[in-house]
Amino acid sequence: xxxxxxxxxxxxxxxxxxxxxxxxxxxxxxxxxxxxxxxxxxxxxxxxxxxxxxxxxxxxxxxxxxxxxxxxxxxxxxxxxxxxxxxxxxxxxxxxxxxxxxxxxxxxxxxxxxxxxxxxxxxxxxxxxxxxxxxxxxxxxxxxxxxxxxxxxxxxxxxxx
Amino acid sequence: xxxxxxxxxxxxxxxxxxxxxxxxxxxxxxxxxxxxxxxxxxxxxxxxxxxxxxxxxxxxxxxxxxxxxxxxxxxxxxxxxxxxxxxxxxxxxxxxxxxxxxxxxxxxxxxxxxxxxxxxxxxxxxxxxxxxxxxxxxxxxxxxxxxxxxxxxxxxxxxxxxxxxxxxxxxxxxxxxxxxxxxxxxxxxxxxxxxxxxxxxxxxxxxxxxxxxxxxxxxxxxxxxxxxxxxxxxxxxxxxxxxxxxxxxxxxxxxxxxxxxxxxxxxxxxxxxxxxxxxxxxxxxxxxxxxxxxxxxxxxxxxxxxxxxxxxxxxxxxxxxxxxxxxxxxxxxxxxxxxxxxxxxxxxxxxxxxxxxxxxxxxxxxxxxxxxxxxxxxxxxxxxxxxxxxxxxxxxxxxxxxxxxxxxxxxxxxxxxxxxxxxxxxxxxxxxxxxxxxxxxxxxxxxxxxxxxxxxxxxxxxxxxxxx
Numbered sequence: 001x002x003x004x005x006x007x008x009x010x011x012x013x014x015x016x017x018x019x020x021x022x023x024x025x026x027x028x029x030x031x032x033x034x035x036x037x038x039x040x041x042x043x044x045x046x047x048x049x050x051x052x053x054x055x056x057x058x059x060x061x062x063x064x065x066x067x068x069x070x071x072x073x074x075x076x077x078x079x080x081x082x083x084x085x086x087x088x089x090x091x092x093x094x095x096x097x098x099x100x101x102x103x104x105x106x107x108x109x110x111x112x113x114x115x116x117x118x119x120x121x122x123x124x125x126x127x128x129x130x131x132x133x134x135x136x137x138x139x140x141x142x143x144x145x146x147x148x149x150x151x152x153x154x155x156x157x158x159x160x161x
Numbered sequence: 162x163x164x165x166x167x168x169x170x171x172x173x174x175x176x177x178x179x180x181x182x183x184x185x186x187x188x189x190x191x192x193x194x195x196x197x198x199x200x201x202x203x204x205x206x207x208x209x210x211x212x213x214x215x216x217x218x219x220x221x222x223x224x225x226x227x228x229x230x231x232x233x234x235x236x237x238x239x240x241x242x243x244x245x246x247x248x249x250x251x252x253x254x255x256x257x258x259x260x261x262x263x264x265x266x267x268x269x270x271x272x273x274x275x276x277x278x279x280x281x282x283x284x285x286x287x288x289x290x291x292x293x294x295x296x297x298x299x300x301x302x303x304x305x306x307x308x309x310x311x312x313x314x315x316x317x318x319x320x321x322x323x324x325x326x327x328x329x330x331x332x333x334x335x336x337x338x339x340x341x342x343x344x345x346x347x348x349x350x351x352x353x354x355x356x357x358x359x360x361x362x363x364x365x366x367x368x369x370x371x372x373x374x375x376x377x378x379x380x381x382x383x384x385x386x387x388x389x390x391x392x393x394x395x396x397x398x399x400x401x402x403x404x405x406x407x408x409x410x411x412x413x414x415x416x417x418x419x420x421x422x423x424x425x426x427x428x429x430x431x432x433x434x435x436x437x438x439x440x441x442x443x444x445x446x447x448x449x450x451x452x453x454x455x456x457x458x459x460x461x462x463x464x465x466x467x468x469x470x471x472x473x474x475x476x477x478x479x480x481x482x483x484x485x486x487x488x489x490x491x492x493x494x495x496x497x498x499x500x501x502x503x504x505x506x507x508x509x510x511x512x513x514x515x516x517x518x519x520x521x522x523x524x525x526x527x528x529x530x531x532x533x534x535x536x537x538x539x540x541x542x543x544x545x546x547x548x549x550x551x552x553x554x555x556x557x558x559x560x561x562x563x564x565x566x567x568x569x570x571x572x573x574x575x576x577x578x579x580x581x582x583x584x585x586x587x588x589x590x591x592x593x594x595x596x597x598x599x600x601x602x603x604x605x606x607x608x609x610x611x612x613x614x615x616x617x618x619x620x621x622x623x624x625x626x627x628x629x
Contacts, residue, residue, distance in 0.1 A: 093208070094208070097208045097209070097212070100212070100216055100220075101212070101213075101216070104213065104215070104216050104219075112216075112219065113219075116216065116219045116220045116222075116223055117223045119209070119220050120220050120221070120223035120224050121223075123220075123224060123228060123232065124224060124225075124228055125228065128231060128232070128234045128235055131232070131235060132235055132236075135207060135208065135209040135210075136206060136207045136208070137207050137209065137210055137235045137236050137239075138207055138236060139235070139236055140236050140237050140238075141234070141236065141237060145237075146234060149233055149234050149240060150234055152273070153230050153231070153233055153234075153270070154270070155227070155230075155251070155253075155267060155270045156226075156227045156228075156230035156231045156233075157231060157234075160231065
């Protein structure tokens with residue numbers, strides 16, 4: 001990866017939590033509201049911007065998304081939609097959660113939306129036992145408490161085991 | 162203890178419990194926008210529960226109300242996450258009563274969802290129930306939702322008594338969409354003198370009985386930015402004149418009881434809507450529609466019914482059709498053709514639809530309609546698409562033809578679509594190519610939907626298209 005380049009307004013350098021640096025074109029970086037605000041508030045683009053919560057693998061994915069959307073802003077929406085659905089296809093849960101956290105931190109609304117939608121789709125229409133299993137949610141209700149929650153919200157559990 | 166007096170207690174209990182079990186999750190607290198402590202996103206860890214609150218809420222926002230509330234059972238952390246959902250859609254379709262008296266009814270559940278909602282806004286609230294409900298309970302839902310800056314309110318309910326809506330609903334600033342279907346024998350809509358729907362863009366009223374001319378006009382003139390208005394199965398019997406003067410209106414739907422007769426009501430409806438684009442009007446002819454300034458109208462769907470044969474309905478029928486003369490797409494429903502048959506010298510009186518490119522006959526077409534169809538085609542010189550949406554009544558077609566070829570058949574018509582047309586396309590073109598070609602040189606497509614029953618034959622095609 002390239003190191004920081006001074007006196008170049010068109011590019012900036014992002015540093016992942018594991019120390020890898022990414023040279024990014026400014027218009028690509030602007031997909032992130034966080035970076036946009038930093039640039040607006042006179043943060044020099046010559047500086048290396050550290051992203052301590054985002055590892056290199058995730059950051060590479062995020063920047064791939066940003067590049068596609070920045071470059072295609074004037075092109076067809078349909079093309080972007082198919083890119084988006086391909087982008088998350090076959091992604092494992094760990095990577096997906098890293099991505100949703102990164103999108104949230106960097107304030108990239110489009111990416112946050114598709115990642116959140118993907119996680120929601122996993123929950124949708126599934127019995128809670130299955131959801132617990134997929135996400136490793138530990139059930140800390142007592143059986144009595146669980147029965148009470150179920151009864152209070154009976155409407156939502158109609159048709160579910 | 163009444164139910165309402167329990168609310169503070171509920172809130173307190175819930176608040177305590179939330180703080181105790183759920184302190185990391187609050188959708189609007191800024192500290193949670195930051196990433197929470199080092200996320201260990203590896204196999205075997207409960208990653209989802211440790212997501213920052215705003216991300217969790219964002220995920221829940223993509224789920225249905227039902228799926229969201231079901232997450233309450235995952236673990237104690239999830240018990241009240243659903244109380245911040247901004248779109249609430251509660252429908253008792255799938256809520257069969259078990260018959261046990263101590264069971265919570267659907268309405269209790271609605272109370273619970275509305276009351277437990279946290280401090281955040283409710284964007285939309287939709288409640289649909291077939292249980293009989295007290296008007297006071299409905300009013301408390303409305304008031305609660307207004308405290309949460311409700312934008313879309315959609316209630317479809319059966320009432321135990323005459324509903325009187327809370328006055329402050331009529332001056333609600335946050336409301337953008339209001340759909341009320343209050344099933345009560347005679348829901349008399351009382352419009353307060355202080356009424357102003359600041360931001361209302363969509364208003365839909367079902368089964369409301371209008372009190373009088375003035376208050377009805379007052380209601381419509383108190384919606385300065387209204388774009389869509391629907392009056393469905395409303396009571397018009399107290400009205401002599403209904404004036405709908407809404408310059409911002411883009412879509413108007415009126416669906417009336419079609420069996421109304423003169424002894425029930427007689428009402429003139431004046432519509433001034435210079436920006437109207439879509440009009441749907443299904444009504445008995447006892448309502449006399451006068452349409453003004455509909456110069457931007459693109460689409461109209463007309464269904465007229467006539468339940469009194471003695472009087473001359475020519476002015477009503479022609480009034481309505483002349484009012485929509487600018488349309489590009491016209492759909493004619495059910496008895497409208499019968500009403501048109503009552504007009505003497507229709508060809509002389511009907512205006513020419515110079516913009517019309519699409520004509521849909523949303524009725525089962527039968528032989529006697531050919532005369533009216535011929536007039537409509539003569540008056541549609543630019544017609545491109547003729548759609549027999551409900552196909553032909555094959556028992557009543559024989560012996561009828563168009564008589565002559567209307568001019569649009571040789572100039573502009575491109576497609577004729579006949580529903581329930583059940584012949585093999587190859588066969589059709591082999592059997593009757595000439596008659597179709599003769600009838601319309603430019604006819605590019607004869608569409609059909611191959612669905613039962615099979616009945617259309619070559620003869621019928623010829624009857625329709627052959628030169629007389």
